Amino acid sequence: MTANPTINPDEARAALKWLVDAGADEALADAPVDRFAVAAEATVAPARVAAPAPAVARPAPAESPRAIATAPVAASAGAKSAREAAAACATLDELRSAVEAFDGCQLKVTAKHTVFADGHQGAPVMLIGEAPGRDEDLQGLPFVGRSGQLLDRMLNAIGLDRATNAYITNVIFWRPPGNRPPTPEEAAVCAPFLFRHIELKQPKVLVLLGGTPVKHLLGIEEGITRTRGRWGRYVLNGVEIPALPTFHPAYLLRQPSAKKQAWLDLVSLKLRLRDLGVV
Numbered sequence: 001m002t003a004n005p006t007i008n009p010d011e012a013r014a015a016l017k018w019l020v021d022a023g024a025d026e027a028l029a030d031a032p033v034d035r036f037a038v039a040a041e042a043t044v045a046p047a048r049v050a051a052p053a054p055a056v057a058r059p060a061p062a063e064s065p066r067a068i069a070t071a072p073v074a075a076s077a078g079a080k081s082a083r084e085a086a087a088a089c090a091t092l093d094e095l096r097s098a099v100e101a102f103d104g105c106q107l108k109v110t111a112k113h114t115v116f117a118d119g120h121q122g123a124p125v126m127l128i129g130e131a132p133g134r135d136e137d138l139q140g141l142p143f144v145g146r147s148g149q150l151l152d153r154m155l156n157a158i159g160l161d162r163a164t165n166a167y168i169t170n171v172i173f174w175r176p177p178g179n180r181p182p183t184p185e186e187a188a189v190c191a192p193f194l195f196r197h198i199e200l201k202q203p204k205v206l207v208l209l210g211g212t213p214v215k216h217l218l219g220i221e222e223g224i225t226r227t228r229g230r231w232g233r234y235v236l237n238g239v240e241i242p243a244l245p246t247f248h249p250a251y252l253l254r255q256p257s258a259k260k261q262a263w264l265d266l267v268s269l270k271l272r273l274r275d276l277g278v279v
């Protein structure tokens with residue numbers, strides 16, 4: 001790349017450093033764009049320079065009209081004993097112990113650890129993924145592998161972190177062999193614990209990472225590319241909790257160009273938290 005006389009290299013370096021410090025250290029597009037060349041073109045043809053964007057664009061309100069109360073729970077023996085065990089828990093610590101002691105899900109046989117949750121129990125934001133992967137199974141904590149590291153950077157970019165204001169769990173507590181998607185039966189057996197988890201945690205906002213939690217908590221089967229960014233409502237015992245579907249960070253690692261939309265979702269989350277007066 002040739003140096004462009006219209007751009008001060010020190011300012012460009014400082015701008016890049018600022019972006020990296022802010023957590024924007026991942027590619028946004030599949031192909032590189034030479035911004036210096038674009039800037040030079042704009043200099044010789046000013047008519048093509050776009051109007052400056054507002055500092056933070058508020059995404060269009062997109063409340064989902066189709067959010068439903070609760071997902072159906074299968075009537076299997078495993079789901080029944082999960083329901084009884086979950087209902088008997090009065091605190092998150094009791095629920096963790098009950099999940100760890102539960103033997104009604106076959107995935108536990110091949111898993112190394114039960115992966116219950118991580119983060120601050122009083123956090124306003126509860127994030128829900130699909131199921132533990134290899135790293136999570138080894139460490140017994142959700143989202144600690146590559147996708148978890150990306151998730152942490154995304155949260156940090158809007159002032160959230162596990163130590164103070166974010167709490168993370170999954171629909172499924174044990175790693176499916178080979179990271180295959182969980183079956184409907186496995187999800188149904190874990191569902192009573194998931195519902196009780198939300199009930200005891202009482203988050204102000206839910207963030208649903210990928211299609212699996214959207215399906216099981218909002219009852220929406222549509223793909224995540226259609227549901228992301230559209231606020232829904234999770235209703236439990238008459239209490240409505242705003243729920244934001246967004247891309248799973250593992251998808252963002254495979255499709256860096258989707259990070260543009262993920263960023264809009266993060267901004268929407270930040271604005272909702274601000275409206276609720278919790279950040």
Ligand code: URA
Pocket residue numbers: 129130131132133136141142143144147148170250
């Ligand atoms: N993917 C998930 O959905 N959850 C994890 O904990 C890790 C990867």
